Amino acid sequence: MHTNFATKACAIAALLPTAAIAQSVFAHVIVGNTASYTIEQWTSEIELAQSYGIDAFVLNIGTPFEGNTATQASYAFQACNALSSGFKMFFSFDYNGGTDGPWSQSDIITILQAYAPNGCHFQYDGKALVSTFEGTSTDEINAWPSIRAAVNHGLYFVPDWTLLGPHGFDTSLVDGAFSWDMWPAGAHDVSTTSDVAWDEDFLTPAGKTYMMGVSPWFYTDLPYKAWVWRGDSAWSLRWNQTLQIVPEFVEIATWNDYGESHYIGPIVSAGIPSGAERYVENYPHTGWLETLPYQIAAYKHAYSAANPTPSVAAGEEKIVYWYRTSPASAGSTNATGNYCPSPYNAGAYQSCVPITDILEDEVFAIVLASQAGTASITIGGSTSTFSVSSGNNFVRKAFQGNTGVVSVGMGSVSGSGVEITAAPASGIANYNAWVGCAGSCRSI
Numbered sequence: 001m002h003t004n005f006a007t008k009a010c011a012i013a014a015l016l017p018t019a020a021i022a023q024s025v026f027a028h029v030i031v032g033n034t035a036s037y038t039i040e041q042w043t044s045e046i047e048l049a050q051s052y053g054i055d056a057f058v059l060n061i062g063t064p065f066e067g068n069t070a071t072q073a074s075y076a077f078q079a080c081n082a083l084s085s086g087f088k089m090f091f092s093f094d095y096n097g098g099t100d101g102p103w104s105q106s107d108i109i110t111i112l113q114a115y116a117p118n119g120c121h122f123q124y125d126g127k128a129l130v131s132t133f134e135g136t137s138t139d140e141i142n143a144w145p146s147i148r149a150a151v152n153h154g155l156y157f158v159p160d161w162t163l164l165g166p167h168g169f170d171t172s173l174v175d176g177a178f179s180w181d182m183w184p185a186g187a188h189d190v191s192t193t194s195d196v197a198w199d200e201d202f203l204t205p206a207g208k209t210y211m212m213g214v215s216p217w218f219y220t221d222l223p224y225k226a227w228v229w230r231g232d233s234a235w236s237l238r239w240n241q242t243l244q245i246v247p248e249f250v251e252i253a254t255w256n257d258y259g260e261s262h263y264i265g266p267i268v269s270a271g272i273p274s275g276a277e278r279y280v281e282n283y284p285h286t287g288w289l290e291t292l293p294y295q296i297a298a299y300k301h302a303y304s305a306a307n308p309t310p311s312v313a314a315g316e317e318k319i320v321y322w323y324r325t326s327p328a329s330a331g332s333t334n335a336t337g338n339y340c341p342s343p344y345n346a347g348a349y350q351s352c353v354p355i356t357d358i359l360e361d362e363v364f365a366i367v368l369a370s371q372a373g374t375a376s377i378t379i380g381g382s383t384s385t386f387s388v389s390s391g392n393n394f395v396r397k398a399f400q401g402n403t404g405v406v407s408v409g410m411g412s413v414s415g416s417g418v419e420i421t422a423a424p425a426s427g428i429a430n431y432n433a434w435v436g437c438a439g440s441c442r443s444i
């Protein structure tokens, strides 16, 4: 049995009769990729994210808290404060990503003293939400009671301590947990097995909340990390899984992590890590934003039979479609499959899964339809048609050796995207996705 939000909500409501407990959706922002930002750039990205239904940015920061990191955190809050639009921010303290080692207790206290009371800081149950990326040494996890005691504002602490696993730490240290385990470790689709272990088996019995990760893709091909996990259907499948798990929070990974190809925000060239330009430039992902209002509405209403899956209004039909631009077997690469040991995949610890098994050579599409009908996907001269129902549909068409421009259609909706070629022109593989949107879309 999956978690029943109604039961949880009742249990919480019994404790807090007047508090409205709402679910929230966040997007993970790599502040390290925002060094070029002005306050105006933050303003525009906050407006963009909020317009698609995202409630807050999770500011991922590594040590030290000075220079660009401190400046950009300040700019982000300044932009948010000036807008005063209900959008919020909170921090994810990244213990692995900094140039000055893991976070110290005193720096975290200083930052939270300054920002936790800010009008733009996300609060849950009247407390400032705080997260981490790892920070799982015994000293690091045991520092949190002292951090709470030292900050003059309540903290609602939801770390990502995925490395420790469910049951790997004392739940009295936390208010909830975030799991970074949102990509499948093999040649199969992402499942809810790990979410169930975190949420139902570990956190719920302790009365703690779960933050579930949703991500569309994962491909990194840098000199120090180069591997691939299956994305493929994930932008449809993983949101569907939020309807089964019904977590209190969803964190999208990510808004702007270009190096790992799971950005859903706009590409800001200055933020692309050196070496990733090759696979990021000209591979827009903002089409994925176009399904978010529907997916978020479905997730936020999933607890109630009286609020069924949202409908799609006439005139708002769209097809969001994505694909790699060559078959997985074409082109050279230093990337490896899941956990496959190599000089570029140092953390590998399990057996190799070939990339050609992990990645499916297909065009994937979410079709949001206002009524039942027929949708089509064409690759070059090859067209496949699909019966779709009103609402949310997912369809896919295998390359099967076809090359050429990809186009999609349904009634008056039509659009086309870049060509699929038999091999990458450069000779080097690119496993990133090109994402398009046809119909009622604001982006490409």
Ligand SMILES: *[C@@H]1O[C@H](CO)[C@@H](O)[C@H](O)[C@H]1NC(C)=O
Residues within 6 Å of the ligand: 223, 332, 333, 334, 428, 429
């Ligand atoms: C693999 O890595 C080497 C060394 O960094 C680099 O010279 C080469 O271009 C890379 N090859 C591909 C296909 O990415």
Ligand SMILES: *[C@@H]1O[C@H](CO)[C@@H](O)[C@H](O)[C@H]1NC(C)=O
Residues within 6 Å of the ligand: 233, 236, 237, 240, 392, 393, 394
């Ligand atoms: C997600 O849910 C919709 C609506 O039930 C369904 O049509 C679609 O096939 C699902 N997506 C995947 C990838 O299973």
